[in-house]
Amino acid sequence: MLRAEDLGRSxxxxxxxxxxxxxxxxxxxxxxVGPSGSGKSSLxxxxxxxxxxxxxxxxxxxxxxRQIAPRELRRRAGMVTQRPYLFPGTVxxxxxxxxxxxxxxxxxxxxxxxxxxxxxxxYGSRDxxxxxxxxxxxxSFARALANSPEALLxxxxxxALDxxxxxxxxxxxxxxxxxxxxxxxxxxxxxxxxxxxxxxxLILEAGRIVRSxxxxxxxxx
Amino acid sequence: xxKTWFHGxxxxxxxxxxxxxxxxxxxxxxxxxxxxxxxxxxVIAMARGLVQIVAVGSILLLLLRRPSWTSVFLLLVMIVAAxxxxxxxxxxxxxxxxxxxxxxxxxxxxxxxxxxxxxxxxTPITALVPVGSMLIANAMNTNGLALNRFRSDVLAHVGEIExxxxxxxxxxxxxxxxxxVSFEASLIPAIDSLRSLGIVWIPGLMAGMMLxxxxxxYAAVYQFVxxxxxxxxxxxxSLASTLLIRTRVMSPADQLILRxxx
Numbered sequence: 001m002l003r004a005e006d007l008g009r010s011x012x013x014x015x016x017x018x019x020x021x022x023x024x025x026x027x028x029x030x031x032x033v034g035p036s037g038s039g040k041s042s043l044x045x046x047x048x049x050x051x052x053x054x055x056x057x058x059x060x061x062x063x064x065x066r067q068i069a070p071r072e073l074r075r076r077a078g079m080v081t082q083r084p085y086l087f088p089g090t091v092x093x094x095x096x097x098x099x100x101x102x103x104x105x106x107x108x109x110x111x112x113x114x115x116x117x118x119x120x121x122x123y124g125s126r127d128x129x130x131x132x133x134x135x136x137x138x139x140s141f142a143r144a145l146a147n148s149p150e151a152l153l154x155x156x157x158x159x160a161l162d163x164x165x166x167x168x169x170x171x172x173x174x175x176x177x178x179x180x181x182x183x184x185x186x187x188x189x190x191x192x193x194x195x196x197x198x199x200x201x202l203i204l205e206a207g208r209i210v211r212s213x214x215x216x217x218x219x220x221x
Numbered sequence: 222x223x224k225t226w227f228h229g230x231x232x233x234x235x236x237x238x239x240x241x242x243x244x245x246x247x248x249x250x251x252x253x254x255x256x257x258x259x260x261x262x263x264v265i266a267m268a269r270g271l272v273q274i275v276a277v278g279s280i281l282l283l284l285l286r287r288p289s290w291t292s293v294f295l296l297l298v299m300i301v302a303a304x305x306x307x308x309x310x311x312x313x314x315x316x317x318x319x320x321x322x323x324x325x326x327x328x329x330x331x332x333x334x335x336x337x338x339x340x341x342x343x344t345p346i347t348a349l350v351p352v353g354s355m356l357i358a359n360a361m362n363t364n365g366l367a368l369n370r371f372r373s374d375v376l377a378h379v380g381e382i383e384x385x386x387x388x389x390x391x392x393x394x395x396x397x398x399x400x401x402v403s404f405e406a407s408l409i410p411a412i413d414s415l416r417s418l419g420i421v422w423i424p425g426l427m428a429g430m431m432l433x434x435x436x437x438x439y440a441a442v443y444q445f446v447x448x449x450x451x452x453x454x455x456x457x458x459s460l461a462s463t464l465l466i467r468t469r470v471m472s473p474a475d476q477l478i479l480r481x482x483x
Contacts, residue, residue, distance in 0.1 A: 049474055050383055070474045071389045079387040085380050098388040147389060 001026050001183045002077065002151050006056035007046055008207075016042040017207045020056070024151070024200075029177045029184040031194035031215065034204035040187040043204065044153050047185060048077040060150075075102070078149035082156045084140035086131070091115065091139050092124035098147040106146060118142045118172055134165025141172060151183040152176060158193065173197055191219050242267055277354075284346055292349040296333065299354055300326050303361035311368035314479055316469040320462055321364050328458025329353075329360040332450055341446060355447060356454040359411065363455035364462045367407035371466060374399040375479050382477055392471030400463045407459040411452045418448055 003023040009016045017039045024030040032040045045051045047058055049070055058065045065073050075098070086094050092111050099106050106114075108124070115123050118138040123131075131139065137157060144152060154173065158166040174197060177184050188194050194201050194215060201219055202212035211218050223240070227233040245267060249259050284291050304322025311317035333353045336342045342352050375382065375396060385395040418424075419441070430440035470479040 048387060050386060050476060052472065052474060052476060070476075071391060074387055075389050081380070081384065081387075083380060085384040087381075097385075097390075101389040101391070101394075143388065 001061060002047065002185070003059040004043075004047065004056065005059065007043070007053050007058060008055035009042060009046055009051055010054050015207050017046065017204075018055070020046075020204075020209055022202055022209065022212055024183045024185055026150075026183055027177055027181040028200065029173065029186055029198040031198035031201040032185065032187045032204055033189070033191060033194050033201055033219065036189065038204045039207035040189075040204055041155055042207070044079075044155050044185060044187050047151075047153055048074050048079055050079075071101070075147045076149055077151040077153060078144035078147055079153040080137075080140050080144050080155065080157045082159050084136040086128040086136055086139055086143075089128065090124065091120070091126050091128060091131070091142075094128060094139055094143050095124075095146045097143060111146075114142045114146055117145065117175075119168065132165070134161050134168055137161060137165065137169055138172065141169070141176070145176070145180075149182060151185065154184060154186045156187055156189070159189075170197060195219055238271060281346070281350060287346065289344045289346060289349065292344075292346045292353070295346075295350050296330075296353045296357065299357045300330060303329075303357050303364075307361045307365035307368065310365035311372055311466070314368065314372055314466060314470060317368060317466070320465040320469060321361075321368065324364055324458045324462035324465060325357060325360045327461045328364075328456070329357045329454040331457065332356055332454040336450055341450070352447060352450075356450055359451045360454045360458035363407045363411060363459045366410070367403045367459040367463050368466060370406045371399055371403035371463060372479065374402060375470060375477075376481055379477065379480055386475055386477065392475040392477075393467055395475075395477075396467050396470060400467050404459050404463050407463075408452075408456055411455045415448050415452055418445065424448070 001024060004020050007020040008018040010018075020043055022030065032043060034040050042051070046053050049058075049065060060068060060073065060076060068076075087097060092108075095111050095114055096106055111124050112121065115121055118141050120135060120138050120142065123135070123139075128136065128139065137160075141157075157173070158169050161169060170193065173184060173186065176182050184197075186194070186197060198215045200213060201215040202209050203218060204210070223233060223236050227236045245263060249263050252259050280295070284295070301322055303325050304318055307325070308317040308321040311321070314320075333342065333349075333356055337344060337349065342349055378399065382395045386392065424444050424447075430443065431437055435443075470477065472478055
């Protein structure tokens with residue numbers, strides 16, 4: 001579904017990512033694991049072209065992503081970041097953000113369905129200023145899902161949450177992969193989380209993939 | 222007091238400049254005590270300013286009897302210099318010089334041209350260059366304020382902007398709120414100048430006109446004319462620069478180029 005080939009990015013004086021080749025299939029979760037500064041987030045940002053690769057490319061269903069309009073690419077490969085960055089207004093306003101960029105409006109039923117999917121049924125009219133950290137992160141998942149993505153790029157989505165909220169979001173990630181058939185790429189520095197959520201993993205060190213394969217083999221090697 | 226010690230006009234002028242510079246330096250000293258270091262920037266700016274204004278004064282003296290089109294050349298040079306100066310307030314922003322120069326040319330240049338054509342600004346070099354330079358200088362300040370505010374707002378909201386981009390927003394609309402705030406903030410000094418005209422301050426141009434024999438009412442009205450022109454040229458410049466710069470901080474693939482560390 002999503003295949004990176006020899007993907008890399010350098011900025012003057014620094015190689016952020018180099019020679020990254022991997023793929024992730026529909027309904028599968030791939031974990032990118034590595035210490036701080038190893039280039040995990042930099043690699044993730046290349047997958048939806050928030051940053052421009054200086055080498056290699058990404059194929060989405062076999063099509064070079066440079067042939068896809070950036071906004072369409074980002075609709076198909078949604079992203080959830082460590083901090084949810086909700087927009088001022090209601091939860092429903094946040095879910096409508098993406099569709100409205102494309103001139104579409106979600107019906108109240110679809111909004112409710114998306115919220116129920118992330119465990120927030122009935123939250124549509126709530127002001128985002130009054131949400132807990134875990135609720136805010138669930139809203140950011142629903143907001144990304146409102147664009148009907150085929151892949152989700154998850155950048156340490158639980159690292160700012162307490163244990164309870166973290167477990168809830170982990171369950172949500174499992175559901176998204178299994179029930180909606182969405183390909184997930186999960187950046188995490190937690191080996192345990194990668195084992196719980198991913199089928200396959202790759203380990204990044206200094207911007208280079210040093211191991212990749214089934215999660216048990218890679219993380220216990 | 223200075224007049225009792227200095228009798229020649231030039232000596233008196235230099236002494237007055239020295240005292241005024243001391244006042245500015247004392248502010249730098251106060252700022253230094255609070256850990257704010259403006260020494261180098263201010264000393265260079267004051268030295269440059271003094272040399273430049275004396276040089277322009279001398280050039281004007283030489284050009285007094287030249288044809289009017291000479292002023293167009295002088296004003297163009299001023300626009301380029303203003304573009305270079307205010308672009309320094311936009312460190313790390315790609316194309317800041319081109320954007321600043323283009324915006325000042327569009328804002329100040331068009332107002333000067335229109336007002337000269339309509340007869341609001343007189344064509345002799347002694348009128349066109351000083352009034353034109355006032356419009357350019359104010360447009361430069363407004364442009365610097367707008368770009369500086371835009372830069373700091375974008376850098377403070379990288380997360381929000383990239384969240385919008387990741388949610389399919391286009392580059393221009395994701396920075397639009399910061400364009401609007403920068404535009405509004407940059408015009409605060411020009412609006413306050415107009416609002417407080419005659420109450421808080423009596424500008425030098427009016428005083429100069431009265432000293433040279435103009436009727437006080439005409440001098441006052443013309444001062445309003447100048448400030449209205451300053452507002453028009455500053456507003457147009459700020460509008461142009463904020464609209465132009467938003468296309469420079471985004472790549473054609475809607476990627477935010479201006480990021481911390483750039």
